[in-house]
Amino acid sequence: xxxxxxxxxxxxxxxxxxxxxxxPTMGSLHPGHLELMRIARDQVDKIAxxxxxxxxxxxxxxxxxxxxxxxxxxxxxxADDCEKCRAAGVDVVFAPDESEMYPEPQTYVVEPLEIxxxxxxxxxxxxxxxxxxxxxxxxxxxxxxxxxxxKKDYQQCRVLDNxxxxxxxxxxxxxxxxxxxxxxLALSSRNGYLTATERAEAPQLNAALREIVxxxxxxxxxxxxxEAKAQATLSxxxxxxxxxxxxxxxxxxxxxxxxxxxxxLAAARIGATRLIDNLEVSL
Amino acid sequence: xxxxxxxxxxxxxxxxxxxxxxxPTMGSLHPGHLELMRIARDQVDKIAxxxxxxxxxxxxxxxxxxxxxxxxxxxxxxADDCEKCRAAGVDVVFAPDESEMYPEPQTYVVEPLEIxxxxxxxxxxxxxxxxxxxxxxxxxxxxxxxxxxxKKDYQQCRVLDNxxxxxxxxxxxxxxxxxxxxxxLALSSRNGYLTATERAEAPQLNAALREIVxxxxxxxxxxxxxEAKAQATLSxxxxxxxxxxxxxxxxxxxxxxxxxxxxxLAAARIGATRLIDNLEVSL
Numbered sequence: 001x002x003x004x005x006x007x008x009x010x011x012x013x014x015x016x017x018x019x020x021x022x023x024p025t026m027g028s029l030h031p032g033h034l035e036l037m038r039i040a041r042d043q044v045d046k047i048a049x050x051x052x053x054x055x056x057x058x059x060x061x062x063x064x065x066x067x068x069x070x071x072x073x074x075x076x077x078x079a080d081d082c083e084k085c086r087a088a089g090v091d092v093v094f095a096p097d098e099s100e101m102y103p104e105p106q107t108y109v110v111e112p113l114e115i116x117x118x119x120x121x122x123x124x125x126x127x128x129x130x131x132x133x134x135x136x137x138x139x140x141x142x143x144x145x146x147x148x149x150x151k152k153d154y155q156q157c158r159v160l161d162n163x164x165x166x167x168x169x170x171x172x173x174x175x176x177x178x179x180x181x182x183x184x185l186a187l188s189s190r191n192g193y194l195t196a197t198e199r200a201e202a203p204q205l206n207a208a209l210r211e212i213v214x215x216x217x218x219x220x221x222x223x224x225x226x227e228a229k230a231q232a233t234l235s236x237x238x239x240x241x242x243x244x245x246x247x248x249x250x251x252x253x254x255x256x257x258x259x260x261x262x263x264x265l266a267a268a269r270i271g272a273t274r275l276i277d278n279l280e281v282s283l
Numbered sequence: 284x285x286x287x288x289x290x291x292x293x294x295x296x297x298x299x300x301x302x303x304x305x306x307p308t309m310g311s312l313h314p315g316h317l318e319l320m321r322i323a324r325d326q327v328d329k330i331a332x333x334x335x336x337x338x339x340x341x342x343x344x345x346x347x348x349x350x351x352x353x354x355x356x357x358x359x360x361x362a363d364d365c366e367k368c369r370a371a372g373v374d375v376v377f378a379p380d381e382s383e384m385y386p387e388p389q390t391y392v393v394e395p396l397e398i399x400x401x402x403x404x405x406x407x408x409x410x411x412x413x414x415x416x417x418x419x420x421x422x423x424x425x426x427x428x429x430x431x432x433x434k435k436d437y438q439q440c441r442v443l444d445n446x447x448x449x450x451x452x453x454x455x456x457x458x459x460x461x462x463x464x465x466x467x468l469a470l471s472s473r474n475g476y477l478t479a480t481e482r483a484e485a486p487q488l489n490a491a492l493r494e495i496v497x498x499x500x501x502x503x504x505x506x507x508x509x510e511a512k513a514q515a516t517l518s519x520x521x522x523x524x525x526x527x528x529x530x531x532x533x534x535x536x537x538x539x540x541x542x543x544x545x546x547x548l549a550a551a552r553i554g555a556t557r558l559i560d561n562l563e564v565s566l
Contacts, residue, residue, distance in 0.1 A: 007451060107397050108415070108449040113390045132391070133450075140451040166391040167416075168290060168423040 001086045003093045007141050010055075010094050014142065019048035020055055022144030022171075024135060027058040027095075028075040028189035029084045032179035036148040037088045039176050043146045055142050056085050057094040059101060064130030075189055094142065101137065109133045110167075112159050115252060119265060120155050120276070123242050128159045135160055139171055147171050152178040152186050154265060154278040158252060178277075180206070186277045193273040201237065202275060205266055208234055208244065209279045212264045216246070216281050223255065234268055241268040249280060284369045286376045290424050293338075293377050297425065302331035303338055305427030305454075307418060310341040310378075311358040311472035312367045315462035319431040320371045322459050326429045338425050339368050340377040342384060347413030358472055377425065384420065392416045393450075395442050398535060402548060403438050403559070406525050411442045418443055422454055430454050435461040435469050437548060437561040441535055461560075463489070469560045476556040484520065485558060488549055491517055491527065492562045495547045499529070499564050506538065517551055524551040532563060 004010050014020060021040030025033055037054060044052025058081055065071035078095055085093050109129050115121065116128035139147070149157050157175045164173050178186045184206040185191065185199075194202055208230040215226055223246045230244045247254060249261040265278040287293050297303060304323030308316055320337060327335025341364055348354035361378060368376050392412050398404065399411035422430070432440050440458045447456050462470045467489040468482075477485060491513040498509055506529045513527045527549040531542050538545055548561040 011453070104449070106449060107395065108446050109394050109396065111392050111394050113392065115390075137451045140453060143453060163391050166387070166389060168420045170294070170423060170426060 001082075001090055001093065003082055003095060005095055005097065006100055007096070010092070010141055013092055014053065014055070017051075017053040019044045019052045019146075020142060020144040021052055021146045021148065022055045022057070022138075022142050023148050024057045024059075024138050025081075026060045026074065026189070027081045028077055028192070029081045030179075030187045030189065032150055032152060032187040034084065034088050035179050036150055036176050037085070037090055039174055040146060040148045041089060043148075043172070043174060047145065053091045054089065055092045055094060055144065056090050057096075057138055057142070059094075059096055059134070059138075061101070061130060061134045062098065063102070063106060063134055064127050066124055066126065069124070070190075070193075075192060094138075101134070106133060110136050110163060112163060115155070115159055115162065118155075118252060119243060119245070119247075120267065123267065128156070131156055132159055132163050136163070136167070136169075139169060144171055146174060148174045148176055150176050150178060151278070151280070152188065153276070154263060155252060158250070184210070186275075188275065190273060190275065195271065198271045198273065201270060204234065204237060205239070205268055205270075205275055205277050206279075209264045209266055209277055212244075212246065213279050213281045216262065216264075216283060230266070239268045239270050241266065242274070243267055284365075284373055284376065286365055286378060288378055288380065289383055290379070293375070293424055296375055297336065297338070300334075300336040302327045302335045302429075303425060303427040304335055304429045304431065305338045305340070305421070305425050306431050307340045307342075307421050308364075309343045309357065309472070310364045311360055311475070312364045313462075313470045313472065313474075315433055315435060315470040317367065317371050318462050319433055319459050320368070320373055322457055323429060323431045324372060326431075326455070326457060330428065336374045337372065338375045338377060338427065339373050340379075340421055340425070341365075342377075342379055342417070342421075344384070344413060344417045345381065346385070346389060346417055347410050349407055349409065352407070353473075353476075358475060377421075384417070389416060393419050393446060395446060398438070398442055398445065401438075401535060402526060402528070402530075403550065406550065411439070414439055415442055415446050419446070419450070419452075422452060427454055429457060431457045431459055433459050433461060434561070434563070435471065436559070437546060438535060441533070467493070469558075471558065473556060473558065478554065481554045481556065484522075484553060487517065487520060488522070488551055488553075488558055488560050489562075492547045492549055492560055495527075495529065496562050496564045499545065499547075499566060513549070522551045522553050524549065525557070526550055 021044040023036045060074050110132040161173050183203040185203045212226050231241045244266040248259050249263045260283045263280045267276045304327040306319045343357050393415040444456050466486040468486045495509045514524045531538050532544040532546045543566045546563045550559045
């Protein structure tokens with residue numbers, strides 16, 4: 001496995017590769033990320049036989065953090081992450097520093113005009129502009145055939161999948177199912193912020209989503225009542241929900257009559273930590 | 284020469300090409316465009332021997348026209364343009380229609396945050412957002428090694444060259460000198476709008492720029508006086524200048540003491556037609 005830190009090294013290393021699978025990360029890798037790497041490997045092997053090349057980028061992207069968010073304390077564990085990548089059969093780790101990604105102030109950005117202002121975008125202004133811009137830059141650096149993202153960050157998946165389509169990027173997007181702990185908690189680098197008590201409570205976020213899905217499957221279409229009940233349940237338990245909401249999968253707008261491909265999304269704070277989760281449901 | 288109209292046809296045609304040179308146009312081709320094609324051919328031949336492939340796109344991009352601009356009456360001469368491309372040794376003409384370029388409303392755009400608001404950008408709000416977005420889409424469709432743009436649209440050259448650098452696009456940008464008529468008028472598709480009288484007057488725009496360059500070369504640094512004099516001269520002759528201004532080449536901001544790479548830019552209306560021109564001057 002090669003570890004490269006500059007765009008020039010990266011391009012030289014990838015010049016002869018026939019088929020590149022790419023997993024962009026912010027590091028602090030957990031089994032959810034390893035699953036994305038496995039999916040990338042499967043897909044490039046399907047396309048190019050055993051000649052595929054898996055690239056993982058590790059870069060904590062300041063551009064997608066708000067001024068009051070956890071950019072400074074976001075976990076940085078590069079040596080450990082590289083060991084996990086090596087064990088997972090990754091070919092190239094690209095770990096640029098900030099001056100390599102942003103050698104000058106970034107004055108050219110991708111604006112996802114609509115979807116960036118709702119849900120996570122409403123709570124985190126500028127977040128999806130930062131995500132879309134860094135992923136476009138990374139795509140241009142790596143030039144992957146296949147890129148894999150986890151549905152844990154559901155709105156991010158939609159933002160990026162729509163970006164690829166609307167900007168005609170020559171990349172196949174694979175969106176992977178969320179990997180969970182046995183008790184249902186979605187794996188996340190931010191779970192490391194939780195105290196033992198909070199960790200024991202954390203699966204209740206997923207439990208609230210599952211309860212809504214059961215109701216939807218049983219025919220209940222009173223979305224507002226379902227959302228309000230889940231919010232109340234979590235609030236009573238000490239959570240501070242930002243949103244718990246039922247949306248259409250494709251554009252994350254409220255469903256209209258006849259919509260059958262739905263997703264239930266939640267973001268809530270427990271103690272000092274903000275967790276997100278979601279469940280797709282096709283009726 | 285192949286003429287293709289869809290992204291799928293284009294990608295299939297270009298799949299095996301070793302080195303692609305690209306000239307994006309809005310059609311209505313004149314000798315200035317043909318010069319860009321010649322430069323593209325020279326460069327890909329240098330890189331790939333005789334195996335280079337020249338692609339010209341022809342698309343009048345609604346996204347870069349303001350609501351009161353000449354989108355509707357912009358000349359469309361596809362058959363004639365294709366003949367000129369064939370004669371110029373072009374390999375592929377890509378002529379998508381609007382539903383191919385914009386199959387849905389374009390909600391993902393590139394924002395050139397600073398430079399888009401000055402000079403042409405001030406007169407034509409949204410113009411450079413539209414230019415940057417369509418060129419990024421075209422780059423993603425064609426995946427060229429080399430792209431050629433004419434300095435006639437000087438600010439566009441700077442917007443796109445900066446975009447390529449800031450978004451890490453794997454494209455070599457070549458900026459070509461403006462091709463002029465014998466009397467100095469910069470070639471432009473919009474020259475076709477001019478009456479015979481206006482056409483006779485039109486070279487005065489370039490003459491005004493040349494006069495400023497002579498003054499700069501002779502040591503005059505009173506930029507404001509030079510700009511005001513040129514504006515007055517043209518106004519007396521019946522022009523309505525939008526701007527005549529001396530700027531730094533790289534970011535088109537006003538020069539500061541010590542700047543030596545300058546450009547004089549002008550935009551002015553004569554009758555119903557708006558013409559632009561510029562001259563670089565390195566002191």
